[in-house]
Amino acid sequence: MIEQTLMNGRIGIKQRHCETCSQCCRLLSIDALQKPAGEWCKHCEPGAEGCTIYQKRPEECSTFHCDWRLSEHLGSEWFPQKSKLIVVSNSAANRIDIHVDPNTPTRWREEPYFSQIKLWSVLGAEHQKQVIVYIKNRAIVVLPNKEVDLGHFGPTDHVVIGEKQSFEGREWCAYVVPIDQIPFDERDRLVKKQANGRDV
Numbered sequence: 589m590i591e592q593t594l595m596n597g598r599i600g601i602k603q604r605h606c607e608t609c610s611q612c613c614r615l616l617s618i619d620a621l622q623k624p625a626g627e628w629c630k631h632c633e634p635g636a637e638g639c640t641i642y643q644k645r646p647e648e649c650s651t652f653h654c655d656w657r658l659s660e661h662l663g664s665e666w667f668p669q670k671s672k673l674i675v676v677s678n679s680a681a682n683r684i685d686i687h688v689d690p691n692t693p694t695r696w697r698e699e700p701y702f703s704q705i706k707l708w709s710v711l712g713a714e715h716q717k718q719v720i721v722y723i724k725n726r727a728i729v730v731l732p733n734k735e736v737d738l739g740h741f742g743p744t745d746h747v748v749i750g751e752k753q754s755f756e757g758r759e760w761c762a763y764v765v766p767i768d769q770i771p772f773d774e775r776d777r778l779v780k781k782q783a784n785g786r787d788v
Protein backbone atom coordinates (compact mmCIF):
# COMPACT_ATOMS: atom_id res chain seq x y z
CA MET A 589 0.00 0.00 0.00
CA ILE A 590 1.27 3.46 -0.96
CA GLU A 591 1.96 5.66 2.06
CA GLN A 592 2.33 9.41 1.73
CA THR A 593 4.69 11.69 3.58
CA LEU A 594 5.55 15.38 3.62
CA MET A 595 8.69 16.26 1.63
CA ASN A 596 9.69 19.94 1.74
CA GLY A 597 6.09 20.98 2.03
CA ARG A 598 4.92 18.66 -0.75
CA ILE A 599 3.22 15.33 -0.45
CA GLY A 600 5.46 12.50 -1.57
CA ILE A 601 5.55 8.72 -1.45
CA LYS A 602 7.10 7.35 1.71
CA GLN A 603 8.38 4.10 0.20
CA ARG A 604 10.26 5.76 -2.66
CA HIS A 605 13.88 6.77 -2.27
CA CYS A 606 16.53 8.15 -4.62
CA GLU A 607 18.95 5.30 -3.79
CA THR A 608 21.82 5.46 -6.33
CA CYS A 609 19.87 7.44 -8.95
CA SER A 610 21.39 10.97 -8.88
CA GLN A 611 19.96 11.60 -12.39
CA CYS A 612 18.71 15.07 -11.40
CA CYS A 613 22.36 15.95 -10.62
CA ARG A 614 23.08 15.24 -14.26
CA LEU A 615 20.06 15.99 -16.45
CA LEU A 616 18.90 19.25 -14.84
CA SER A 617 20.62 22.62 -14.98
CA ILE A 618 21.47 24.12 -11.59
CA ASP A 619 21.54 27.92 -11.81
CA ALA A 620 23.29 28.43 -8.45
CA LEU A 621 26.21 26.28 -9.64
CA GLN A 622 26.05 27.40 -13.28
CA LYS A 623 25.77 23.71 -14.09
CA PRO A 624 24.44 23.05 -17.59
CA ALA A 625 21.74 20.48 -18.26
CA GLY A 626 22.90 17.01 -19.29
CA GLU A 627 26.28 17.07 -17.52
CA TRP A 628 27.21 15.65 -14.15
CA CYS A 629 27.47 18.14 -11.33
CA LYS A 630 31.10 18.38 -10.19
CA HIS A 631 29.93 17.67 -6.62
CA CYS A 632 28.24 14.40 -7.51
CA GLU A 633 29.70 10.93 -6.99
CA PRO A 634 27.11 8.88 -8.85
CA GLY A 635 26.54 5.39 -7.54
CA ALA A 636 28.61 6.09 -4.45
CA GLU A 637 28.22 8.93 -2.01
CA GLY A 638 25.92 10.98 -4.24
CA CYS A 639 26.16 14.65 -3.32
CA THR A 640 29.51 15.40 -1.69
CA ILE A 641 28.31 18.78 -0.41
CA TYR A 642 24.97 17.50 0.84
CA GLN A 643 24.76 19.77 3.90
CA LYS A 644 25.69 22.83 1.82
CA ARG A 645 23.94 22.04 -1.46
CA PRO A 646 21.99 24.89 -3.08
CA GLU A 647 18.35 25.35 -2.19
CA GLU A 648 17.23 24.38 -5.68
CA CYS A 649 18.80 20.97 -4.99
CA SER A 650 17.58 20.55 -1.40
CA THR A 651 13.98 21.38 -2.29
CA PHE A 652 13.82 19.28 -5.46
CA HIS A 653 11.95 16.01 -5.85
CA CYS A 654 11.10 14.57 -9.23
CA ASP A 655 7.56 13.44 -9.96
CA TRP A 656 8.49 9.80 -9.46
CA ARG A 657 9.15 10.59 -5.78
CA LEU A 658 5.89 12.48 -5.50
CA SER A 659 3.28 10.75 -7.62
CA GLU A 660 1.86 7.26 -7.40
CA HIS A 661 0.64 7.73 -10.98
CA LEU A 662 4.21 7.11 -12.14
CA GLY A 663 5.00 3.43 -11.67
CA SER A 664 8.35 1.77 -11.07
CA GLU A 665 9.11 1.91 -14.82
CA TRP A 666 9.48 5.70 -14.42
CA PHE A 667 12.27 5.47 -11.81
CA PRO A 668 14.73 7.92 -13.45
CA GLN A 669 17.79 5.72 -13.10
CA LYS A 670 15.94 3.05 -15.06
CA SER A 671 13.80 5.13 -17.44
CA LYS A 672 16.51 7.71 -18.26
CA LEU A 673 13.73 10.29 -18.00
CA ILE A 674 12.96 12.78 -15.25
CA VAL A 675 9.40 14.08 -15.10
CA VAL A 676 8.94 17.44 -13.36
CA SER A 677 5.49 18.97 -12.99
CA ASN A 678 5.80 22.73 -12.83
CA SER A 679 2.41 23.69 -11.44
CA ALA A 680 3.28 27.40 -11.21
CA ALA A 681 4.03 27.43 -14.93
CA ASN A 682 1.23 24.96 -15.72
CA ARG A 683 3.72 22.74 -17.52
CA ILE A 684 5.07 19.18 -17.47
CA ASP A 685 8.77 18.93 -18.27
CA ILE A 686 10.40 15.66 -19.28
CA HIS A 687 14.21 15.71 -19.14
CA VAL A 688 15.86 13.03 -21.26
CA ASP A 689 19.28 11.41 -20.84
CA PRO A 690 21.28 12.77 -23.83
CA ASN A 691 22.88 9.32 -24.26
CA THR A 692 19.41 7.90 -25.05
CA PRO A 693 17.74 10.91 -26.74
CA THR A 694 14.83 8.95 -28.22
CA ARG A 695 13.98 7.18 -24.97
CA TRP A 696 10.84 9.29 -24.49
CA ARG A 697 9.49 7.94 -27.78
CA GLU A 698 9.65 4.37 -26.48
CA GLU A 699 6.80 2.61 -24.72
CA PRO A 700 5.34 2.77 -22.17
CA TYR A 701 6.61 6.33 -21.98
CA PHE A 702 5.42 7.86 -25.25
CA SER A 703 1.76 6.89 -24.81
CA GLN A 704 1.73 8.45 -21.34
CA ILE A 705 3.48 11.63 -22.49
CA LYS A 706 1.03 11.95 -25.37
CA LEU A 707 -1.89 11.46 -22.99
CA TRP A 708 -0.58 14.29 -20.80
CA SER A 709 -0.51 16.45 -23.92
CA VAL A 710 -4.08 15.60 -24.92
CA LEU A 711 -5.42 16.15 -21.40
CA GLY A 712 -3.24 19.20 -20.90
CA ALA A 713 -4.56 20.91 -24.01
CA GLU A 714 -7.93 21.22 -22.29
CA HIS A 715 -6.31 23.01 -19.35
CA GLN A 716 -3.83 25.23 -21.17
CA LYS A 717 -0.97 23.04 -19.98
CA GLN A 718 2.25 22.58 -21.95
CA VAL A 719 4.20 19.32 -22.23
CA ILE A 720 7.85 19.83 -23.17
CA VAL A 721 10.65 17.30 -23.67
CA TYR A 722 14.20 18.55 -23.05
CA ILE A 723 17.39 16.93 -24.29
CA LYS A 724 20.06 19.16 -22.78
CA ASN A 725 19.15 22.58 -24.26
CA ARG A 726 17.00 21.23 -27.05
CA ALA A 727 13.25 21.54 -26.53
CA ILE A 728 10.54 19.47 -28.18
CA VAL A 729 6.92 20.45 -27.63
CA VAL A 730 4.49 17.54 -27.47
CA LEU A 731 1.12 18.53 -28.92
CA PRO A 732 -2.00 16.40 -29.26
CA ASN A 733 -1.57 16.20 -33.04
CA LYS A 734 2.24 16.24 -33.43
CA GLU A 735 5.61 16.94 -31.85
CA VAL A 736 7.47 20.15 -32.67
CA ASP A 737 11.27 20.22 -32.34
CA LEU A 738 12.17 23.80 -31.39
CA GLY A 739 15.90 23.13 -31.47
CA HIS A 740 18.16 25.06 -29.11
CA PHE A 741 16.18 26.65 -26.32
CA GLY A 742 17.90 29.48 -24.42
CA PRO A 743 17.16 30.73 -20.90
CA THR A 744 15.32 33.80 -22.24
CA ASP A 745 13.32 31.87 -24.83
CA HIS A 746 9.71 31.02 -24.29
CA VAL A 747 7.34 28.55 -25.86
CA VAL A 748 4.06 29.78 -27.27
CA ILE A 749 1.48 27.29 -28.42
CA GLY A 750 -1.37 28.28 -30.67
CA GLU A 751 -4.62 26.51 -31.35
CA LYS A 752 -6.81 27.01 -34.37
CA GLN A 753 -9.58 25.29 -36.24
CA SER A 754 -8.79 23.67 -39.56
CA PHE A 755 -10.83 21.59 -42.00
CA GLU A 756 -9.50 18.50 -40.18
CA GLY A 757 -10.59 19.84 -36.78
CA ARG A 758 -8.45 21.29 -33.99
CA GLU A 759 -4.89 22.06 -34.94
CA TRP A 760 -1.96 23.11 -32.73
CA CYS A 761 1.36 24.71 -33.48
CA ALA A 762 4.33 25.86 -31.39
CA TYR A 763 7.09 28.40 -31.75
CA VAL A 764 9.73 30.21 -29.69
CA VAL A 765 9.42 33.85 -28.67
CA PRO A 766 11.81 35.88 -26.45
CA ILE A 767 10.15 36.15 -23.06
CA ASP A 768 10.00 39.96 -23.04
CA GLN A 769 7.66 39.85 -26.04
CA ILE A 770 5.00 37.88 -24.18
CA PRO A 771 2.50 39.43 -21.74
CA PHE A 772 3.16 38.16 -18.23
CA ASP A 773 -0.19 36.39 -17.90
CA GLU A 774 0.39 34.45 -21.13
CA ARG A 775 3.79 33.04 -20.19
CA ASP A 776 4.07 29.28 -19.92
CA ARG A 777 0.50 28.88 -21.11
CA LEU A 778 -1.17 27.21 -23.99
CA VAL A 779 -2.36 30.30 -25.83
CA LYS A 780 -5.79 29.75 -27.30
CA LYS A 781 -5.59 31.98 -30.30
CA GLN A 782 -4.39 31.70 -33.82
CA ALA A 783 -0.61 31.70 -33.82
CA ASN A 784 -0.19 34.61 -36.24
CA GLY A 785 0.49 32.24 -39.09
CA ARG A 786 3.84 31.27 -37.58
CA ASP A 787 3.18 27.60 -37.77
CA VAL A 788 6.16 25.26 -37.63
Ligand code: SF4
Pocket residue numbers: 605606609610611612613652653654655656657668669674
Ligand atom coordinates in the same frame (compact mmCIF):
# COMPACT_ATOMS: atom_id res chain seq x y z
S1 SF4 B 1 15.87 12.11 -10.36
FE1 SF4 B 1 14.31 11.78 -8.76
S2 SF4 B 1 14.74 9.72 -7.95
FE2 SF4 B 1 16.54 10.38 -9.10
S3 SF4 B 1 17.90 11.30 -7.56
FE3 SF4 B 1 16.67 12.97 -8.46
S4 SF4 B 1 14.90 13.18 -7.11
FE4 SF4 B 1 15.84 11.19 -6.67
Ligand code: SF4
Pocket residue numbers: 612613614618629630631632633638639640641642645646649650
Ligand atom coordinates in the same frame (compact mmCIF):
# COMPACT_ATOMS: atom_id res chain seq x y z
S1 SF4 C 1 25.10 20.16 -5.49
FE1 SF4 C 1 24.71 18.05 -4.88
S2 SF4 C 1 22.50 17.78 -5.06
FE2 SF4 C 1 23.05 19.63 -6.24
S3 SF4 C 1 23.37 18.91 -8.34
FE3 SF4 C 1 25.36 18.89 -7.32
S4 SF4 C 1 25.59 16.80 -6.53
FE4 SF4 C 1 23.42 17.11 -7.01
